[in-house]
Amino acid sequence: MRFVLGATSDVGRVRDxxxxxxxxxxxxxxxxxxDGMGGHRxxxxxxxxxxxxxxxxxxxxxxxxxxxxxANAAVFDKSSTDEELAGMGTxxxxxxxxxxxxxxxxxxxxxxxxxxxxxxxxxxxxxxxLVEELRREGRITEEQAAVHPRRSVITRAxxxxxxxxxxxxxxxxxxxxxxxxxxxxxxTMVRPADIAAILRREPSPQRAADLxxxxxxxxxxxxxxxxIVIQAESGETDAPDTPGVVVAPASVEGQARPDPDDEPPPPxxxxxxxxxxxxxxxxxxxxIAVVAxxxxxxLVIAFGAVGWYARRTFYVGLSADRVTVYRxxxxxLLGWDPTVEHRTHLPASALTHLERDDLANGHRFxxxxxxxxxxxxxxxxxxxxxxxxxxxxxxxxxVPTVPVAPPVTG
Ligand code: MN
Numbered sequence: 001m002r003f004v005l006g007a008t009s010d011v012g013r014v015r016d017x018x019x020x021x022x023x024x025x026x027x028x029x030x031x032x033x034x035d036g037m038g039g040h041r042x043x044x045x046x047x048x049x050x051x052x053x054x055x056x057x058x059x060x061x062x063x064x065x066x067x068x069x070x071a072n073a074a075v076f077d078k079s080s081t082d083e084e085l086a087g088m089g090t091x092x093x094x095x096x097x098x099x100x101x102x103x104x105x106x107x108x109x110x111x112x113x114x115x116x117x118x119x120x121x122x123x124x125x126x127x128x129x130l131v132e133e134l135r136r137e138g139r140i141t142e143e144q145a146a147v148h149p150r151r152s153v154i155t156r157a158x159x160x161x162x163x164x165x166x167x168x169x170x171x172x173x174x175x176x177x178x179x180x181x182x183x184x185x186x187x188t189m190v191r192p193a194d195i196a197a198i199l200r201r202e203p204s205p206q207r208a209a210d211l212x213x214x215x216x217x218x219x220x221x222x223x224x225x226x227x228i229v230i231q232a233e234s235g236e237t238d239a240p241d242t243p244g245v246v247v248a249p250a251s252v253e254g255q256a257r258p259d260p261d262d263e264p265p266p267p268x269x270x271x272x273x274x275x276x277x278x279x280x281x282x283x284x285x286x287x288i289a290v291v292a293x294x295x296x297x298x299l300v301i302a303f304g305a306v307g308w309y310a311r312r313t314f315y316v317g318l319s320a321d322r323v324t325v326y327r328x329x330x331x332x333l334l335g336w337d338p339t340v341e342h343r344t345h346l347p348a349s350a351l352t353h354l355e356r357d358d359l360a361n362g363h364r365f366x367x368x369x370x371x372x373x374x375x376x377x378x379x380x381x382x383x384x385x386x387x388x389x390x391x392x393x394x395x396x397x398x399v400p401t402v403p404v405a406p407p408v409t410g
Contacts, residue, residue, distance in 0.1 A: 001101040001173070003029065006205030006229040010213040012185055013221030019043030020183045020226040023051040029097035030058050033111045033226050035183040037157070038088030042079075046090040049075050050158050054094060064096050064106040065166045068158070072108075075159030089157035093125060093181050095171075095230065103179060103230075105169040110154050111226075112187055114195070115171055116178040121196035124169050128156035152184075173232035178205070181230070182212070185223030189216040205229035303334065310336035314371040315362040316378075321348045323359065323378060325371050330362030341368065344375060350382035 005026070011018040019036040021044065032054055036047030053074035057067030071092060079088050091109025098104050105113050110127040126132065130153040131145040145151065158164055173179060178199055186195070194215060202208040209227045216225040310333040315326050323346040328338025348356055355378060365371040 001097075002233050003097070004205050004231040004233055005031070006207065006209035006231075007031075007227070008206075008209040008213050009226040010185075010217065010221075010224065012224050013217055015222075015224055017041070017044065018224045019047060020185065020224040021047035021051050022181075022226050022228055023055060023094075024228060025055060025058075028055065028058050030055060030094065031096075031179075031181060031228050031230055032092060032094035033181045033183055033228060034090045034092045034158075035109065035111050035185075035224070035226070036088065036090040038079075038085065040084065042085045042088035043090070045078065045085055046075050046088040046159050049078055050090045050092050054092070058096060064094065064104050065168055068092060068094065068106045068108065068166045069164060072158040072164040073162070076162055079159050087160075089159040091154065091183070092158050095179060095181060098170075101172070103171045103173060105171060107167040107169070108164055109157050111181070111183045113169070113171075114180040114182075114192075115173070116180065116196065116199045117174075119196070119200050121180075121192055121199065123192070124171060125167065127154075128167075129154045151188075173230075175232060175234040177232050178208075179230040179232075180212075181228040183224060183226040185221075185225035186212055186216050186227055188223060189219040189221065189225070199229070205231045306334045307336045309333070310338075313364060313366060314341065314368050315364040316359060316371050316374055317362040318348050318356070318359050319343055322346065323348070323351070323375055325368070325375060326362070327368075330364070341371075344379070346375070346379050346382060350386060351378060352381070352385075355381075 003026070005024055007022055007024050009018060009020050009022055019038075021034045021036065023030065023032040023034075025031075032051055034047035034050050036043035036045070036050075038046055050071040053071040054067050057070040058064070062070065075088065075090060079085050091111040093105070093107045093109070093111040093113050095103045095105045095113065105124060107113065107125040108128065110129045110132070111125075112127070113124040115122050115124060126136070129151065131140065131148040131151040133155060134140045134148075135142060135145040140148065156165065171179060180195070180199065190212065195212060198211045198215060199208055202211055206229070209229045212227045212229075213225045310329050311327060313327075313329060315328070315330055315338070317324055317326055317330065319340060320343075322343050324343045325341040326338040327341050328336060330338065332338060348359070351359070363374065365374065
């Protein structure tokens with residue numbers, strides 16, 4: 001299996017400089033797109049630095065994920081030691097042919113890899129972007145994602161931290177099938193259906209890459225556009241469209257990443273094009289879930305038990321200077337606050353000092369009826385003290401209790 005290649009990088013129609021870089025190294029069978037970000041020229045430094053380090057590591061026979069970790073370290077080192085470059089970062093989506101002819105794809109950020117197979121385009125990589133994560137979690141729709149004000153925010157990049165998590169995929173291309181690596185300057189401007197149409201009808205990979213950039217520019221060209229078209233060929237074919245090694249770093253100064261206002265790209269057609277042998281994010285999520293689930297269950301059960309206990313006990317206390325029956329535990333328990341069951345007309349002033357002190361801390365009962373009986377006793381005592389000879393001072397109807405709503409916590 002050999003590869004026929006086409007590659008292009010275009011500044012677009014809005015930006016001053018091109019912070020995208022790409023790498024096509026036929027000898028190593030290594031292909032990569034990087035989309036840099038950072039003030040002044042930092043973005044282009046980030047993307048170019050990442051690709052140089054990636055190539056050096058692959059040339060030294062290191063695995064693709066190791067090589068991307070090395071690229072991260074190279075960008076991070078530069079950003080930590082040069083004040084002008086502080087905070088720079090870059091996406092990286094790279095493909096390298098393994099010994100058995102498969103392409104291994106390593107991915108960090110929101111550049112993308114697609115496969116064109118049987119005329120259908122399938123997205124291989126998942127964007128590490130805020131809106132894409134919200135969309136995958138079902139918190140926003142496809143339509144909301146496409147117009148989200150923070151859709152240029154990426155959640156993973158090279159050069160931001162000393163460590164990086166790399167997504168890996170494997171793709172076995174058959175004769176005539178194509179792999180597309182591209183920056184978001186293409187995918188935010190051109191829908192997958194239109195990308196697919198260009199890749200289907202243009203036989204030359206280089207022409208196809210150029211036409212993709214043209215389409216993005218015609219749609220507004222709001223960001224730098226980079227595309228590599230890799231076509232698998234079995235047997236002997238003509239010389240490739242591009243020279244043996246091309247590294248295309250950016251040229252002019254550029255700023256922060258834009259928010260394209262173009263029409264939302266619809267979801268890519270889902271033809272089963274690529275196998276996905278290793279999915280680290282999911283594996284880690286599973287491990288965390290396996291550990292966290294039993295712990296969570298114990299906490300839920302404990303919380304429920306406390307709540308059951310807290311809610312089945314009662315106490316008599318004072319609320320707004322009235323004798324009041326509460327459900328719960330005085331002061332609450334683990335967030336289970338007591339609630340008022342009934343507030344009586346019996347004022348605190350009618351009680352003895354001893355009774356008032358008792359109620360100040362809440363006199364606890366295991367049932368509502370025993371709490372009510374206690375209130376009746378308090379009331380009878382108060383009546384006896386207030387009017388030893390008549391029973392007209394306190395109206396009978398006021399005793400023992402009057403329902404109160406809504407419940408108020410003590
Ligand atoms: Mn971009």
